[in-house]
Amino acid sequence: MIAIELNILVGTMTGIAQLVAQEIELRLDGEGLSVHTLEMDELDPSVFDRNGLFLICTSTYGQGDVPDNAKDLYDALCALRPDLSHVSYGVIGLGDRTYADTFCFGGKRFDEILTQLGAKRIGEMMLHDASAGTLPEDDAADWIEPWIELCNERLGCEAEQQAAQN
Ligand SMILES: Cc1cc2nc3c(=O)[nH]c(=O)nc-3n(C[C@H](O)[C@H](O)[C@H](O)COP(=O)(O)O)c2cc1C
Numbered sequence: 001m002i003a004i005e006l007n008i009l010v011g012t013m014t015g016i017a018q019l020v021a022q023e024i025e026l027r028l029d030g031e032g033l034s035v036h037t038l039e040m041d042e043l044d045p046s047v048f049d050r051n052g053l054f055l056i057c058t059s060t061y062g063q064g065d066v067p068d069n070a071k072d073l074y075d076a077l078c079a080l081r082p083d084l085s086h087v088s089y090g091v092i093g094l095g096d097r098t099y100a101d102t103f104c105f106g107g108k109r110f111d112e113i114l115t116q117l118g119a120k121r122i123g124e125m126m127l128h129d130a131s132a133g134t135l136p137e138d139d140a141a142d143w144i145e146p147w148i149e150l151c152n153e154r155l156g157c158e159a160e161q162q163a164a165q166n
Contacts, residue, residue, distance in 0.1 A: 004152070005052025008037045011070030011106060016136060017057045017094055023137035024055070024144050033148070041069035045082045053122075053151055054087060056110045057140075059094040064102025066109055077113050085118035088155065090147055091125040094136055103127070123150045 006028070008021045021037040028035055038047065040058070048054065061067050066074045093107020104127040111125060126143045128136040 004148075004155075005034045005036070005050070006055060006148075007047070007050050007052055008035065008055045008057050009040055009043065009047065009073075010037060011040045011056070011058030011067045011073075011110075013059060013061050013067040013069070017059050017067075017092075020092060020094070020137050020140045021057050023141050024057075027141045027144055028148070031145075031148075039069060040073045043073050045073070045076050045080055047073075048082065048084050048087050048119075054089040054119075055092065056089060056107060056114070057092040057094075058106040058110060060096075060099070060102060060104055060106035064099070064105030064109075066106045070106065070110075074109065074113065077117065081117060083118055084114060087114065087117075087119035088122050088151065089114055089119055090122055090151070092136075092140055092143070093125055093127045094130070095127065096130040098131055103129070122154050123147050 008024060010017050010021050012018050025035045025037060058070055059067050091107045091111050093104035095104035095106070097103050107125055107127065111121060115121065126140065128139055
């Protein structure tokens with residue numbers, strides 16, 4: 001695993017997404033990565049000026065809405081529409097299939113706006129169903145290392161392509 005920075009942006013109502021971020025930090029400890037967990041209510045779109053990868057880790061509330069602490073960041077991205085073509089990201093969406101029509105819409109909404117703004121998602125989203133009987137932090141602990149490997153492959157390929165063009 002090559003050394004990279006990982007910024008985990010947490011959107012949560014009751015703290016489960018925060019637990020998921022903590023578990024990821026523990027799992028990646030000693031892997032040569034620098035992990036920064038950031039609560040979304042402290043952020044504006046300039047967070048995407050940071051170096052490294054981004055992992056959106058958010059639940060869903062209301063009728064398929066992002067959680068309250070993610071609203072300002074989400075609304076600012078939609079209103080200001082910054083160019084995020086330099087950004088690579090992944091998504092962990094927390095939800096419940098009981099809400100069949102809006103399952104994991106919090107994560108899906110962030111995925112949609114980031115894609116619209118030119119950011120590139122690496123890999124599939126991890127979508128956790130609270131009714132499935134597994135803990136999201138356990139699922140995330142299994143998901144994160146293959147995702148980081150995939151990021152390293154992709155970013156390594158891009159760096160090679162850029163070097164070949166120069
Ligand atoms: C009032 C309420 C509304 C919810 N609405 C949705 C929803 O529309 N879609 C969905 O997939 N999950 C929905 N959920 C499930 C939560 O997203 C899920 O339980 C999540 O794990 C909570 O994580 P958090 O503690 O980080 O906020 C809802 C939960 C509650 C309590």
